[in-house]
Amino acid sequence: IKITNLEKIYRTEDVETVALNKLSLEVKEGEFVAIMGPSGCGKSTLLNILGLLDDPDSGSFLFDGIEVAGFGERKRADLRKRYIGFVFQSFNLIDELTVFENVELPLIYLGVGAAERKQRVEEVLDKMQIMHRRNHYPQQLSGGQQQRVAVARAVVNKPKLILADEPTGNLDSSNGNEVMELLTNLNEQGTTIIMVTHSEHDARYSHRIVRMLDGQTVLENLMV
Ligand code: ADP
């Protein structure tokens, strides 16, 4: 990922908010990067653009060598489904669907056939050690279990990039560490990870911390 001079401005009736102010950032394939900064500095805005959920106003965004700034929703969605997995603080599972069905959803969107879906969902549920809960609904699971399902859903399409927004924010420290271990394992198998976090503890699982302030990156720390 190579981002140069990215700008995002939110306009409401009489107020303009510069959320990203000529931000530049490079993330190499296979890296695990933590993004930290105070509330309102633009982390969510950046994550939305990185996840191809939103488009910047100006600047360049090279994603796997493709200039995606200026792409319309349809082309962004196409890349997003194929290459990106999301993990959220609030899990964002669908309450009306079982564990199996939640994890199956990204594969349905990709048009994968039923037999292959079953095999891939079971494989990833097994890896996340949540197979015994495959027919349960999210509300029947503990927070740690729900986040393991959410990670399973994020990785079932074998994404190149995982974007995590405060993935341990609703978990106690032992479940939180378990989720960080899962992310670390995925990274060691080659998946690039970009994680927004308020936790210095979680950030230590990454290779590098990018610190943001007022819509810009201000500092980068290498982890040793
Ligand atoms: P963070 O995730 O670091 O808390 P955000 O990216 O959510 O920061 O917000 C950056 C700035 O943009 C803040 O000043 C916020 O109030 C503003 N902002 C975010 N989303 C919107 C929106 N949809 N409309 C107007 N302003 C917004």
Ligand code: ADP
């Ligand atoms: P936590 O320690 O995260 O608060 P809970 O006390 O919610 O966990 O859950 C403890 C165990 O009971 C978990 O294994 C969870 O899956 C199970 N459980 C909780 N609520 C239900 C339910 N409504 N139906 C079935 N199992 C449940």
